[in-house]
Structures are given as structure tokens and as C-alpha cells.
Amino acid sequence: MSIVIKQRYLRLVRRAYRFLRSPALKKRSWLQKIIAPMFDRELWHPCRETVSSGLALGLFFAMLPIPGQMIMAAISAVKLRGNIPIAIAACWITNPITQGFIWRLQESFGDVLRSTFGIPMVFGHAEVTVPTLGTLNAGSFILGFLTMGILLVALTYPVIYLISAVVPKLIPKNRYQRAKAKFIARKENQNPPS
Numbered sequence: 714m715s716i717v718i719k720q721r722y723l724r725l726v727r728r729a730y731r732f733l734r735s736p737a738l739k740k741r742s743w744l745q746k747i748i749a750p751m752f753d754r755e756l757w758h759p760c761r762e763t764v765s766s767g768l769a770l771g772l773f774f775a776m777l778p779i780p781g782q783m784i785m786a787a788i789s790a791v792k793l794r795g796n797i798p799i800a801i802a803a804c805w806i807t808n809p810i811t812q813g814f815i816w817r818l819q820e821s822f823g824d825v826l827r828s829t830f831g832i833p834m835v836f837g838h839a840e841v842t843v844p845t846l847g848t849l850n851a852g853s854f855i856l857g858f859l860t861m862g863i864l865l866v867a868l869t870y871p872v873i874y875l876i877s878a879v880v881p882k883l884i885p886k887n888r889y890q891r892a893k894a895k896f897i898a899r900k901e902n903q904n905p906p907s
Contacts, residue, residue: 719883726757726798750791759796760885765873767796769866771803776862778816778854782807813846816858820849823857832856 732738733748756763767790774786782804790800807815826832839851877884 722759722798729798730757747788751787751797753791756791756794756797759799761873761877763794763796764799764884765870766790766793767799768803768873769869770795771800772806772865772869773862774800775804775806776815776819776858776865778858813843816843816846816849816854819857819861820854821857822861823853823855824850826856826860827853 730752733751738744738748770789770793771786774782774789779785783801786800786804787797789795790797827834834852840848841851841854842848873884877886
């Protein structure tokens with residue numbers, strides 16, 4: 714199972730990496746200044762540190778009700794040394810099908826926080842009208858999506874570290890462990906045991 718996941722991940726990464734290196738994008742010099750830092754290979758290979766920070770960034774931006782979540786997650790992943798494909802993929806949690814449910818959940822979560830901890834209303838009783846959902850309480854909604862984003866960031870690190878401890882082949886401990894395994898495999902192939 715883990716081999717299939719890893720192969721699919723690597724295929725996706727290769728396609729994205731080739732697209733970023735395409736001649737059409739190289740013609741635009743202003744775009745190259747943004748894209749050039751993304752070519753650091755350490756930001757594309759999965760290891761425990763980069764996957765956990767990439768997933769945390771992606772989940773945080775997925776909770777924000779703003780356009781361009783994937784772009785902001787990718788740029789933040791470059792700046793904070795997170796895994797770029799994982800950060801982008803985590804933003805897919807909030808898609809047009811799940812968006813309405815997540816927004817309602819964020820508003821309800823904000824209501825629960827306000828009533829439980831006595832947090833005052835930031836925007837009074839202002840309401841935001843969403844065509845498909847109706848009206849949302851602005852104060853509860855803002856409190857809900859910010860708190861959910863922060864909680865998901867806090868939960869991401871222990872979960873990824875636990876997965877790395879249980880299934881070390883799926884997510885290596887660090888980038889040096891991956892490089893060491895490749896070096897040992899090459900050395901064994903060159904000098905077969907007699």
C-alpha cells in the first residue's frame with residue numbers, strides 16, 4: 714500500500730516539476746523570480762519535517778475563506794521550508810462540494826467557543842450572506858475559521874511524527890536518512906555479496 718502511495722506521489726511531483734520548468738514559463742522573467750526558489754529539491758521530497766510543515770500550512774490556508782489558497786500555501790511552503798506538493802494538496806480539502814459544510818461547521822464552532830469561553834462578539838451581530846448557504850454570523854465565522862486553522866496546525870505535527878514512527882518507509886525521518894538509504898542501495902548493487 715505504501716509503495717503505491719509513494720509511486721503516485723512521485724509521479725505527481727515529477728509532472729508539477731516539469732511544468733514549472735517548461736519553456737513557456739521560462740519566458741516570463743517576472744515569474745521566474747517567484748518560481749526559482751521552488752526548484753529546491755528538498756522541498757519536493759517527503760521527509761518528516763517538510764511533510765509536517767507543508768501539511769500544516771496547507772490545512773491552515775484551506776480553512777481560510779479566501780481565493781488563491783493553493784498559491785499562498787505554496788509560497789509559504791517555500792519560505793518556511795515545507796513540502797510544496799503536500800501544502801498544495803492539503804488545500805483541496807475545501808473544494809466546491811465541501812466548502813458549504815465546512816463554513817457551517819466553522820460558524821458552529823465559533824458559536825460554541827463564544828458561548829463556552831465567553832468570548833465577546835467582534836463584529837456585533839453582523840451577518841454575511843452566502844448565496845448557497847444563507848446567512849452566517851460574521852463574528853462566529855471568523856473566530857471559527859481562525860481557531861480551526863490554528864488547531865489543525867497544532868494537530869498536524871504530532872500526527873505526522875506518529876505516522877513517521879509507525880511507518881518509517883512511507884515518511885522518512887529526515888532528508889539525510891533518505892540519502893543514506895540510496896547510497897547504501899547503490900553500494901550494495903556495485904559490490905554484490907559473494
